[in-house]
Amino acid sequence: MPQKKITSAASVILREESSSTPAEHTGSAVTYYTTLSPLMSVMKLICFFLLGAVGALELVSSVDDQFVYSGFAGAGLTLDGSATVTPSGLLELTNGTLQLKGHAFHPAPLRFRELPNGTVRSFSASFVFGILSAYPDMSAHGIVFVVAPTTDFSTALASQYLGLVNVQNNGHESNRIFAVELDTLQQDEFRDINDNHVGVDINGLISLQSSNAGYYVTGGEKKERFENLTLISHQAMQVWIEYDAGSNRINVTLAPLGVAKPAKPLMSVTYNLSSVIASTAYVGFSSATGSFDSRHYVLGWSFRMSSTSAPAMDMAKLPTLPREIPKARSKVLQVVLPITSAAVVLALGTVIVLLLRRRRRYTELREDWEIEFGPHRFPFKDLHRATQGFNSKNLLGVGGFGRVYRGVLPDCNMDIAVKRVSHDSKQGVKEFIAEVVSLGRLQHRNLVRLLGYCRRKGELLLVYEYxxxxxxxxxxxxxxxxxxxxxxxxxxxxxxxxxxxxxxxxxxxxxxxxxxxxxxxxxxxxxxxxxxxxxxxxxxxxxxxxxxxxxxxxxxxxxxxxxxxxxxxxxxxxxxxxxxxxxxxxxxxxxxxxxxxxxxxxxxxxxxxxxxxxxxxxxxxxxxxxxxxxxxxxxxxxxxxxxxxxxxxxxxxxxxxxxxxxxxxxxxxxxxxxxxxxxxxxxxxxxxxxxxxxxxxxxxxxxxxxxxxxxxxx
Missing domain, CATH: 1.10.510.10 (Transferase(Phosphotransferase) domain 1)
Known part of the structure; x- marks a missing residue:
């Protein structure tokens, strides 16, 4: 029975019910129901049952067609790998552990086709993300929004494969995957344009189209300009993904959190997703780490089927990204010392801070046992100057273990190559450096000579011939x-x-x-x-x-x-x-x-x-x-x-x-x-x-x- 007719029947019963005499309404509940005829009672029960069934179907349809997560506390997502929900409601896909992957999916599959062999319906998604890295200019891969027929990615690899595919199935049509990648590391095997890009992917990680991360702004005189964004800037950003089934148009838009959705999308691609997405599929996120300490977060997420406009999230309820280095503040000077002496201490403190900042720029990690390796250790100041502060124009390449920069030692005018490798100072560094020094004694015309090393904070710098x-x-x-x-x-x-x-x-x-x-x-x-x-x-x-x-x-x-x-x-x-x-x-x-x-x-x-x-x-x-x-x-x-x-x-x-x-x-x-x-x-x-x-x-x-x-x- 159509919903409209059921509603009419119910209204008739309610009207008859309201026309009862006042005396009937003043009695008990039992007395009230006994005044109705048996037939009327049966009809009322049937109508209300049907109304409840239709209402339940509408509720399920509404849940299946769209959802909004303004934070993920109690969301019940399907998680695996390193993915977890923090007490503050952040979806943490990776926790800084190296060479791991994490996945998070909406728990129920969505119906992307009205009929089994029909076309994929329009859909839209929006989410807020943030990437935190231990280094300001390096990260370990990125985040992928994915539509897939399954939540089982156990055979996928971490690192450059982003927990999505592996070396055998990358690009295979059987994957049935549509994805949008926010990638922070350039991989030649996937034809990445740079180490800070957004890409639209089909069944693998070779993008149909990719673009440098950023957004378009219309100025006061309607002049359009492009503003670059850095994905590892430690700032939250919002992404909009829209698919129009009528035109087969995929739009991807990016902007800083708090900035309204730009009128012009970052990318616009024409592709018929009916050849890719299954009748029912899961939506979610995949991320992975490589050789650098990075963390990938999602703050909020919304999705809507049969529409190119995702539901709005409640931005006031979104959790905030964690602070990497809490800043301790002391009020001792304000409470204990007199105002006159506070001014003197503050002045001295300013001078000391400036001196420490100047020295910290070249601070090295040095322990007593390294004295025996002295001749093979380079001062960080020399390497910093030789590479012009590790300037990107001197970057020779990026490998699985770090970045390599060209440099010239100022004292001897010698060309060198400096590799920056992250390390844990608690795990066998003494033995490793002993081997580095031993390898530094290798002398052969067909070996690149390892000249020495330098330790600074969480990284090891290896110095080679250029x-x-x-x-x-x-x-x-x-x-x-x-x-x-x-x-x-x-x-x-x-x-x-x-x-x-x-x-x-x-x-x-x-x-x-x-x-x-x-x-x-x-x-x-x-x-x-x-x-x-x-x-x-x-x-x-x-x-x-x-x-x-x-x-x-x-x-x-x-x-x-x-x-x-x-x-x-x-x-x-x-x-x-x-x-x-x-x-x-x-x-x-x-x-x-x-x-x-x-x-x-x-x-x-x-x-x-x-x-x-x-x-x-x-x-x-x-x-x-x-x-x-x-x-x-x-x-x-x-x-x-x-x-x-x-x-x-x-x-x-x-x-x-x-x-x-x-x-x-x-x-x-x-x-x-x-x-x-x-x-x-x-x-x-x-x-x-x-x-x-x-x-x-x-x-x-x-x-x-x-x-x-x-x-x-x-």
Whole structure:
């Protein structure tokens, strides 16, 4: 029965009820109801029941179609990971713990389509957020507003993946994800425009469109101007997200909290979300941290279906962002001391504060045990001046462990590279610095020399030689070049770099006073000097132990695609785990492809599997980088590819050591022949490593190519 008719029926009953005699109304409740006829009583009960049912349906529909959170105390959100609601009502997605992810979703799924196969309805959302970082110019990734068919993101990764996707499923249509990212770290693999941008994402983290964070302001003379915003400014900001189903238009608007919604959106994108969003889906937030202490907060949130205008939040009820450093205030001078002496003390205090602020600019963290390492320690003042105050124009790059700046030491006019790494002074810093100093004594023409270190507050600064030609991967993959078909490295240069890195690794493994295991050999950690000589750098993960002793277990670290399979079982880094990564490096330099790449059909393929298949079909030369245009020594290239397969063998004992590698590269000893087997590379890795860690396993299971048989090395 339609609601209008039910209401009419109820009104009729109420009118009849009101027409009863006064005497009837003065009696008891029992007497009053007994005056109604049985039929009328039944009709009244039925009508009120139907009215209650319709009212309940309207209430559920209202709840399903929109919601408003002016603070999150008692909200009942679906939370996981590091996400929590603070006593003040803040939604805290991350709490400063490194390498973690957090998710928060509205507890009930929303109906985005009227019919199962219908189009996605219009919708709108608005939320207030804030990002706090331990450093004023660095943060650890950002926040993502997401519409997804599930709240289970257990397979997603932290760091640059923002707790949303992983290396295998990034960009897959099966994700059914629509997202708006507020990103504070630039990642080349996702084609980020900078480290302070807003992006519209579909099924992954490569944005359809992105823009520098900011908002448009209309001046008094109607002149439009753009005001930049810094996402990690420690200030609350508001975001509006609107989807118009009629025009398939997605609008994203950003403004500081307290500023009215700008008339012009920050971004406007046309995309039909009916091809992405499921009939019912969840709405919420995802965030993750990397190697820096950051916290991500949401203060309030509203959502409305079938409308491009989100409900208003009660701004007066929003919780406030926490203060990072509480400021203690003392009234001792005002209460205890006479007014006359207070003026003198205040003047002296001002002078002292100014002096302390001047000194604090260069304050270092120094302990008694560091005296023995004195010659290897740089004053922070020298590094600050050398890099012009760590000016962004001197920034060489951003990695997983910190930012690297170019500098010139004023006293000796020496070019240096300074890496700023965050650290916890309570966790093995003495042992770590002892290893830094030991590594500073390394002397080899194919190693980037580590000159020394400096400690200041919560960070460690490592000082290296400056390499003017940058990292090898930028030359292999032609970052920033307009003509992608023009090779920047010919074969002779590549082979010379390979021989140089092999020589440097032999020195680390066998020829120095201790055994040094680098643990992070890859193209981005190979730097080029002014003569294009390859030098292995970034010893931030290196470990040392005496010759003839057994390496100790440690955390599994490194880069996906370069990690030896036995590390998942033993957690012991050894020279042969370096050899495995060097094998991947050989294939990467020769083929001009990353260790895990995407083929023409969009499948994720492991480079070693791909080269193995070419070897099985006697077509190794076809695996060589096409950007060389056939201008290379075929014998040398095939030798390097076969040697790369040998070094990447899943069985430890089947790999050569670096002395043998040098002999093979110089043709002093012939390379052993390969033999075929029907067992795949991945199967061999699993056989000798039962219980393989899922994170490491992903680097092997990512290949989807259908190789019926592969080959291994005798």
């Amino acid at each position: 390499m003017p030609k940058g990292s090898l991967d930028k030359h292999l993959y032609l970052y920033g070049h307009q003509d992608d078909d023009k090779p920047t490295l010919n074969w002779a240069q590549r082979f010379h770099i390979i021989q140089g890195i092999a020589s440097g690794l032999l020195y680390l493994h066998e020829e120095w006073e201790k055994v040094v295991v680098h643990r992070d050999i890859k193209a981005s950690n190979v730097l080029l000097d002014d003569k294009m000589n390859g030098r292995l750098g970034d010893f931030g993960l290196a470990r040392l132990y005496d010759h003839g002793t057994d390496p100790q277990s440690t955390h599994v670290v490194g880069t996906i695609g370069y990690i030896a399979p036995e590390l998942g079982r033993t957690s012991k880094a050894s020279p042969l785990t370096d050899v495995f990564a060097f094998g991947t490096f050989l294939l990467e330099v020769t083929c001009g492809r990353r260790p895990i790449f995407q083929d023409a059909r969009g499948n994720q393929v492991m480079l070693v599997d791909w080269v193995l298949d070419h070897w099985r079909r006697d077509s190794l030369a076809h695996a060589v980088d096409t950007k060389l245009r056939g201008d290379y020594n075929v014998d040398e290239a095939c030798l390097v590819l076969q040697l790369g397969l040998s070094c990447s063998h899943p069985f430890v004992n089947a790999r050569p050591n670096m002395r043998q590698v040098m002999q093979y590269l110089s043709n002093e000893v012939p390379l052993p022949q390969l033999r075929s087997t029907k067992m795949s590379f991945q199967t061999l890795a699993m056989m000798q490593n039962d219980g393989f860690d899922s994170y490491i396993q992903s680097s092997y299971s990512s290949s989807r190519a259908s190789f019926s048989t592969t080959s291994v090395i005798s």
